[in-house]
Amino acid sequence: MSDLEPASGLYAFLTEVAEVLGQASLLTGTACAPYEIDVAQCRGKAAAVVLPRDTHAVSALMRIAVRHRIRLIAQGNRSGLVGAAVTDNSGTQVIVSLSRLRRVREIDPLNRTVIVDAGVLLSELNRQLEPHSLCFPIDVGSDPAIGGLIGANAGGSRLLKHGDVRHNLLGIEVVLAYGDGTVVQLLAPLRKNNTGLDLKQMFVGTGGAFGIITAATLELKRIDQSTQSMFVALPDHGTALEVLQAFELQFGDLLCAFEVISEAALAITLRNFPTLRHPFSQSSASCYALIEIASSMPGLHTIFAQRSEQVLEALYESGRVLDAVLGNTSSFWPLRDNLPLAIAKEGIPLSFDVAFSRSQLVAFRDQAAQWLAQEHPLLQLYDFGHFADGGCHLIVLVPHAHIAQYGIAKIVAVRSGIYKRVSENGGCFSAEHGVGPMNAAYYGKYTTPEVQHISRAMQQLMDPQAVLGRYRYT
Numbered sequence: 001m002s003d004l005e006p007a008s009g010l011y012a013f014l015t016e017v018a019e020v021l022g023q024a025s026l027l028t029g030t031a032c033a034p035y036e037i038d039v040a041q042c043r044g045k046a047a048a049v050v051l052p053r054d055t056h057a058v059s060a061l062m063r064i065a066v067r068h069r070i071r072l073i074a075q076g077n078r079s080g081l082v083g084a085a086v087t088d089n090s091g092t093q094v095i096v097s098l099s100r101l102r103r104v105r106e107i108d109p110l111n112r113t114v115i116v117d118a119g120v121l122l123s124e125l126n127r128q129l130e131p132h133s134l135c136f137p138i139d140v141g142s143d144p145a146i147g148g149l150i151g152a153n154a155g156g157s158r159l160l161k162h163g164d165v166r167h168n169l170l171g172i173e174v175v176l177a178y179g180d181g182t183v184v185q186l187l188a189p190l191r192k193n194n195t196g197l198d199l200k201q202m203f204v205g206t207g208g209a210f211g212i213i214t215a216a217t218l219e220l221k222r223i224d225q226s227t228q229s230m231f232v233a234l235p236d237h238g239t240a241l242e243v244l245q246a247f248e249l250q251f252g253d254l255l256c257a258f259e260v261i262s263e264a265a266l267a268i269t270l271r272n273f274p275t276l277r278h279p280f281s282q283s284s285a286s287c288y289a290l291i292e293i294a295s296s297m298p299g300l301h302t303i304f305a306q307r308s309e310q311v312l313e314a315l316y317e318s319g320r321v322l323d324a325v326l327g328n329t330s331s332f333w334p335l336r337d338n339l340p341l342a343i344a345k346e347g348i349p350l351s352f353d354v355a356f357s358r359s360q361l362v363a364f365r366d367q368a369a370q371w372l373a374q375e376h377p378l379l380q381l382y383d384f385g386h387f388a389d390g391g392c393h394l395i396v397l398v399p400h401a402h403i404a405q406y407g408i409a410k411i412v413a414v415r416s417g418i419y420k421r422v423s424e425n426g427g428c429f430s431a432e433h434g435v436g437p438m439n440a441a442y443y444g445k446y447t448t449p450e451v452q453h454i455s456r457a458m459q460q461l462m463d464p465q466a467v468l469g470r471y472r473y474t
């Protein structure tokens with residue numbers, strides 16, 4: 001606070017926050033550093049970090065922020081991938097870390113629901129649910145907070161079976177950006193409620209732009225008791241769709257995950273993580289599928305294994321599968337989970353999180369690969385992702401050796417070229433990571449004028465003083 005003029009709005013804001021929430025809830029100067037950078041290395045300069053202890057404190061903070069018109073950025077565990085949980089570089093925005101809201105308020109095993117504070121980490125929640133044989137089934141390679149999961153509407157590797165956060169969210173407690181710090185409590189653990197507007201949806205996937213979530217009611221699933229994983233070598237991405245259909249026919253909604261990894265992506269992972277082993281001693285595959293069958297019903301393992309072998313043998317006979325190995329969950333997921341880290345070790349990764357209808361996914365992937373090879377031969381393409389959801393994580397790598405040739409203009413040209421092909425194939429520019437500074441330019445370009453208009457109007461209604469969120473729908 002020392003370098004601020006006592007007359008400034010920010011000074012008055014920080015003074016009041018210290019008085020009302022206590023000095024221990026306020027960080028300034030270098031103490032803010034850990035909160036100013038996220039996992040994707042997006043960095044900002046915050047005026048301060050506020051660490052409220054409960055919903056009441058968040059409400060008090062909101063009242064002060066509205067009065068002084070200070071922008072608040074809600075922050076979970078900073079594992080978001082579009083830079084939306086850190087401030088800009090102006091030094092005028094304030095981070096609200098929900099990390100002290102850490103109470104699992106109420107587990108109801110009969111109803112299969114939990115009411116949980118926004119700052120509880122997914123791993124901690126699942127640890128507390130385990131004795132009840134329950135879990136929150138969103139499966140991501142990071143360890144997000146519940147508020148961040150909702151803010152980003154995370155999907156993850158088991159979306160095929162369980163849906164995204166939206167599908168598993170029953171209720172919410174949220175502090176609105178009104179001058180009186182209104183707290184809206186919609187935490188009833190109901191699976192059905194058609195009594196009017198489903199207000200909670202406004203806060204899902206909108207990155208803290210409409211309110212600060214302080215708690216949520218989540219629907220829980222029984223922990224899987226029978227699982228079968230397999231790693232399958234495939235001749236091409238098109239065939240992956242046929243293999244997916246074959247597994248859906250045989251296993252129906254027991255098919256839990258179907259991730260596709262290109263040969264190049266697997267190779268770079270193995271190169272950078274020497275302790276990981278290639279599942280096949282030799283392979284001519286152009287891509288691989290990591291497939292998982294799962295059920296919360298015990299005793300199905302033998303049936304899963306036998307039927308998987310039958311399906312794979314038939315696919316092998318017809319040339320659609322080149323090779324396959326069966327294993328348990330821990331056998332193959334490290335190959336998938338370490339992939340982004342491995343790629344980042346060899347240069348600057350340009351990441352794309354895009355989604356299509358299944359039928360357009362392969363066309364997009366092939367067009368993007370062809371365009372890159374022609375126009376940007378120095379770059380490398382790695383693709384992987386939640387194939388069964390039509391999801392594709394594409395990483396275009398600028399290798400260390402060519403970074404000097406790739407200035408900002410060329411990088412923008414690569415991003416624009418990829419998103420152009422996404423749009424031409426009916427896809428969306430952000431599948432599960434939301435909108436933030438990393439991709440905001442494409443919101444303006446690829447979101448329809450009608451949606452933009454309504455989003456602006458809603459934001460005006462919900463946040464008339466513009467005190468919330470890193471990304472504004474303006």
Ligand SMILES: Cc1cc2nc3c(=O)[nH]c(=O)nc-3n(C[C@H](O)[C@H](O)[C@H](O)COP(=O)(O)OP(=O)(O)OC[C@H]3O[C@@H](n4cnc5c(N)ncnc54)[C@H](O)[C@@H]3O)c2cc1C
Pocket residue numbers: 038039073074075076077078079080081084085098118139140141142143144145146147148149150151152153154155156157206207208209211212213214340432433470
């Ligand atoms: C290795 C790795 C793997 C990943 N895999 C996946 C994946 O498979 N699928 C997927 O969907 N994502 C994935 N992610 C992205 C990320 O984990 C998710 O976006 C996650 O939901 C972010 O949660 P967080 O707590 O870290 O939120 P943050 O990054 O802190 O915040 C995310 C957004 O939510 C807002 N927000 C945070 N808390 C609140 C709150 N209390 N109220 C209102 N708004 C809030 C923030 O302002 C920001 O806009 C992955 C990330 C990593 C690093």
